[in-house]
Structures are given as structure tokens and as C-alpha cells.
Amino acid sequence: xxxxxxxxxxxxxPGVGGxxxxxxxxxxxxxxxxxxxxxxxxxxxxxxxxVRRSAVSLVSGASSxxxxxxxxxxxxxxxxxxxxxxxxx
Numbered sequence: 001x002x003x004x005x006x007x008x009x010x011x012x013x014p015g016v017g018g019x020x021x022x023x024x025x026x027x028x029x030x031x032x033x034x035x036x037x038x039x040x041x042x043x044x045x046x047x048x049x050x051v052r053r054s055a056v057s058l059v060s061g062a063s064s065x066x067x068x069x070x071x072x073x074x075x076x077x078x079x080x081x082x083x084x085x086x087x088x089x
Contacts, residue, residue, distance in 0.1 A: 001074035005045060007065050009037035016048035019083045023066055038062060042069065048082060049074050 004023040011027035018025040028040035038058065046056040051073050061067030 001071050001076060001079070002059065003069060003071065003074070003079060005041060005067050005069055007032075007037055007041045007067060009040075009065075014040075014044065016044050017082050018085045024079070024082055032065075035062070038067070041067070045069060045071065049078060 005026045006020045006023040008025060008027045009030060009032040011029055014027050014029045016024065016026050024045075026041045026044050028037050028044055030036040030040040032038075042056045042058060043053050046053045049056075049071055051071060055072040057070045057072075059068040059070050
């Protein structure tokens with residue numbers, strides 16, 4: 001499953017859930033330096049979907065807050081819950 005995420009680096013309350021312009025919001029405590037926020041976001045997405053980190057890959061947006069990721073074995077019902085803010089946080 002391919003989804004769009006919006007990363008919010010430097011968050012005091014990391015978590016996955018909510019929607020911003022159609023993208024899943026991923027809040028991470030890591031700063032946007034040397035790709036650390038991107039790596040933290042990919043790990044957070046993997047955790048939220050209950051898959052291994054290796055099942056989540058970056059398709060585009062390495063240096064952008066808006067990224068497209070591919071999730072092997074992702075559940076579209078869980079995505080709907082996360083977008084509605086009812087997921088893991």
C-alpha cells in the first residue's frame with residue numbers, strides 16, 4: 001500500500017494519527033537533520049501499522065515534510081482509523 005505522510009519533526013508528543021491535506025500525520029521527536037526525522041518517521045509508520053521497519057520504504061520526499069511511503073502488508077482499514085485520529089499515538 002502506498003500512502004502520503006506529513007512529518008512533524010521535533011514534536012514533544014510523538015505519534016501517528018490525524019490528517020493534514022489528505023496525508024497521514026507522523027509526529028517524531030527527532031529533528032530534521034541528516035535524515036534522522038525521516039528514519040524516525042518510517043519507524044513510527046511501521047510501528048503504527050504493526051509491520052517490521054523493513055516493510056516500510058521511502059518512495060519520494062527524502063528532504064520534504066511530505067513523503068510518499070510504501071508499506072508492505074499495510075491494512076487500509078487501519079489507515080482510515082489513523083487518518084481519523086483513532087489510531088496509535
